[in-house]
Amino acid sequence: MARRSKRNNPEKLRAELVSLLTSFKQKLVEDNLREQVLSLVPANYLLRDLGSSLLSDNSADSAxxxxxxYFRKYPSTVLRGEELMVVAGISEYARRIRELRVEMGWPIQTGQALKEMAQQGESLDLLGCEESLKKDTYVLIKNHQDREAAFRWNLANKIRKSKTSVKSKIIEYLRENIGKEVIGEELKYLASGRSEWARRVRELRTEDGWPIATRVSGRPDLEVGVYVLEEDKQAKVHDRKIPDPVRIEVLERDNFTCKVCNWSHENRNRGDRYRxxxxxxxxxxxxxxGKNEADNLITLCNICHDEVHRNNISNDELLNRI
Incomplete structure (x- = not known):
C-alpha cells in the first residue's frame, strides 16, 4: 500500500529535509548508486509531507x-497539475480531481476543455491568458458544489455508450437537463474526449436553433465554462440566421433585458415558471x-415574444423601445 503523507509543522519538516540533503553530500562521494537511491527515499517522503502540510486547514486530512x-482558495484561477500534486502529497492527484468533479459535484474544468470552448468563441477573459490553458491545468469555475452532478454523470455515461453522433448525444443530454447548469467537461465526456464537442454545441445553437446559453451568448450571469439549455424548443428557421456578432450587439444594446417588461436573468422571480x-x-x-441587423432586432423575453406574435404589441411600440 502506498504511504500516506503525514502532516506536521512545515518548519520542522523543512529543517529535517535540509539536514537529510546535507548528509546526502557524503553519499555522492561514495559513488554507490543503490545507497544513493535508498538514502533519498526519506527525502521524497519528507518533501511530500511538507507539501501536504502547507495548508492550515486542519480538516484537510486526505489528499x-x-x-x-486549494481549489477553493483560488477559484476561477488556472492551476497547474504540479501545484495540486504538491498539496495532495501524492502522484495520483488527477484521479482525486475526477472524484471531486464526478462524485462530489465540484465544477472543475480541465484547461484543455476550456481551450476548446475558447476556439468556438466562448470568452475566457476572467481566467486570464488563454495560452495558460493546457491539458494538465485545472480551474474551479464556481466555488459551489452541485449535488446533482453524480446523477448527471451517471446519465452521461449511459448516453455516451449509445451508437449515435456526438451532436445527438449532446442534445439528448441537454434535453434531460433543461434549465440546469452543465459544465463543458460533461459535454466533452459525452464526446469521448474528442475536441469536436465544442463545435457541435455551437452548431446546435447557431444552426439547429436550440437555445443553449453561455456567458457570452445571452447569459452574463453564468460562470465561464457553463452551458444551459433554457427551453426544450428549437427556434424558427429564420431566427437561426442571425449571426452571433449581431446577436451579441443587440443583447448588449438592450442590456440583456426584455425591452417590453424589463425581465432579465438577474432580476428574475423564482416563482415565475414561465419567463x-x-x-x-x-x-x-x-x-x-426584414434584415438580420441590429436596428431591425429587439430583445424580448419568451412571454413578450409570444405576445408580439399574437399581435398584442405593435411594431411602432417596439421601435419606440429601442
Whole structure:
C-alpha cells in the first residue's frame, strides 16, 4: 500500500529535509548508486509531507480534501497539475480531481476543455491568458458544489455508450437537463474526449436553433465554462440566421433585458415558471424582407415574444423601445 503523507509543522519538516540533503553530500562521494537511491527515499517522503502540510486547514486530512481546499482558495484561477500534486502529497492527484468533479459535484474544468470552448468563441477573459490553458491545468469555475452532478454523470455515461453522433448525444443530454447548469467537461465526456464537442454545441445553437446559453451568448450571469439549455424548443428557421456578432450587439444594446417588461436573468422571480429566456425578435419579419441587423432586432423575453406574435404589441411600440 502506498504511504500516506503525514502532516506536521512545515518548519520542522523543512529543517529535517535540509539536514537529510546535507548528509546526502557524503553519499555522492561514495559513488554507490543503490545507497544513493535508498538514502533519498526519506527525502521524497519528507518533501511530500511538507507539501501536504502547507495548508492550515486542519480538516484537510486526505489528499482529496487538500486538493479541494486549494481549489477553493483560488477559484476561477488556472492551476497547474504540479501545484495540486504538491498539496495532495501524492502522484495520483488527477484521479482525486475526477472524484471531486464526478462524485462530489465540484465544477472543475480541465484547461484543455476550456481551450476548446475558447476556439468556438466562448470568452475566457476572467481566467486570464488563454495560452495558460493546457491539458494538465485545472480551474474551479464556481466555488459551489452541485449535488446533482453524480446523477448527471451517471446519465452521461449511459448516453455516451449509445451508437449515435456526438451532436445527438449532446442534445439528448441537454434535453434531460433543461434549465440546469452543465459544465463543458460533461459535454466533452459525452464526446469521448474528442475536441469536436465544442463545435457541435455551437452548431446546435447557431444552426439547429436550440437555445443553449453561455456567458457570452445571452447569459452574463453564468460562470465561464457553463452551458444551459433554457427551453426544450428549437427556434424558427429564420431566427437561426442571425449571426452571433449581431446577436451579441443587440443583447448588449438592450442590456440583456426584455425591452417590453424589463425581465432579465438577474432580476428574475423564482416563482415565475414561465419567463425563462431572452429571444431576439425581427421588427420587420424576416420572411417579409426584414434584415438580420441590429436596428431591425429587439430583445424580448419568451412571454413578450409570444405576445408580439399574437399581435398584442405593435411594431411602432417596439421601435419606440429601442
Amino acid at each position: 482529496r480534501d487538500r486538493i479541494l481546499a 425563462n429566456l431572452l429571444e431576439l425578435h425581427h421588427i420587420e419579419h424576416h420572411s417579409k424582407g
